Amino acid sequence: MDATKLRRAIARTPLAPVAAFPKRLAKVARYDSRVLGTSARWLFTSREHHNYTYDLTKLSRQHLAWFVSVACDVPVGQVRGWFAELEADETLRGHIEAATAASARRGLADRQVRYARRIGWYAMVRARRPAHVVETGVDKGLGSCVLAAALLRNTAEGHPGRLTSLDINPEAGYLARATPWADVVDLVIGDSIASIRALDRPVDIFLHDSDHSRGHEKREFDAVEAKLAPGALLLTDNVTITNVLAEHAERTGRRFLAYRETPAGHWYPGDGIGVAW
Structure with missing residues (x-):
């Protein structure tokens, strides 16, 4: 009996498991060794302790381009062009590197600029040309800079807009305190719920990226509903954890899509973007 026939015969017996x-163990060991190797490299080469930054895999980047294309009803080639536009912005990249190096929090931040899913945020702002974007949760201000860069490009093309960034930490947003982005x-x-209720102009794009508990996320979307402009875009950075935005979309008669990113060469499994429109 040849080896193939022997394997098939054994597979039909109680000895199969x-x-x-051994083969199953080898597969698990190969996978775990890659994960452990990636984790060990990160521990000794990165300073980040939360809000990890990384690049996307090529496939994940392609899926993000189609995600934005569908949600914003624009050609996917144009979305890819906006991705490239952000990544070619050497003025922004140089600012983030310099501001990170000069920050009092530089011991817990990497100088290398890696945007990950934020290139999707950028492309959505370029596509929708909003007059007013609101984000909750700022941390260092990397996302704020990305959103501001898109608004500045829109302004140069005759479509001005502003970003309202909400955070409870008075030290938040140091990357976005320099011109021209701060302009x-x-x-x-302050508290994001109170700040949302105090907004004095309609919101065209709203991004939840603050307290990621289900209850707080829901309160933010409930609070902003009365502030939204017609056709507003709702985004959540919490889509891999909760179904809050999907439920809000169903309750308010909107469509919903979710994207989960895949980091390149990082131990963290990644976050995502949820969008309702």
Whole structure:
């Protein structure tokens, strides 16, 4: 009996699980060794302790381009062009590197600029040309800079807009405190729910990226509903954890899509973007 016939014969016997165990163990060991190697490299080469930054895999980037294309009803080639536009912005990249190096929090931040899913945020702002974007949760201000850069490009093309960035931490947003990005950013320190209720102009794009508990996320979307402009775009950075935005979309008669990113060469499994429109 040849090897193939022997394997097939064993597969039909009670010995099958025992015979398959070495092969299964080898597959798990190969996978775990890659994960452990990636984790070890990150531990010794990165300073980040939360809000990890990384690049996307090529496939994940392609899927993000189609995600934005569908949600914003624009050609996917144009979306790819906006991705490239952000990544070619050497003025922004140089600012982020220099501001990170000079920050009092530089011991917990990497100088290398890696946008990940934020290139999707950028492309959505370029596509929708909003007059008013609101984000909750700022941290260092990397996302704020990305959103502001898109608004500045829109302004140069005759479509001005502003970003309202909400955070409860008075030290948040140090990356977005320099011109020209700060020229289109209003940084508001305080509770996000109270700040949303105090907004004095309609919101065209709203991004939840603050307290990621289900209850707080829901309160933010409930609070902003009365502030939204017609056709507003709702985004959440919490889509891999909760179904809050999907439920809000169904309740308010909107469409919903979710994208999950895949980091390149990083131990973290990644976050995502949820969008309702």
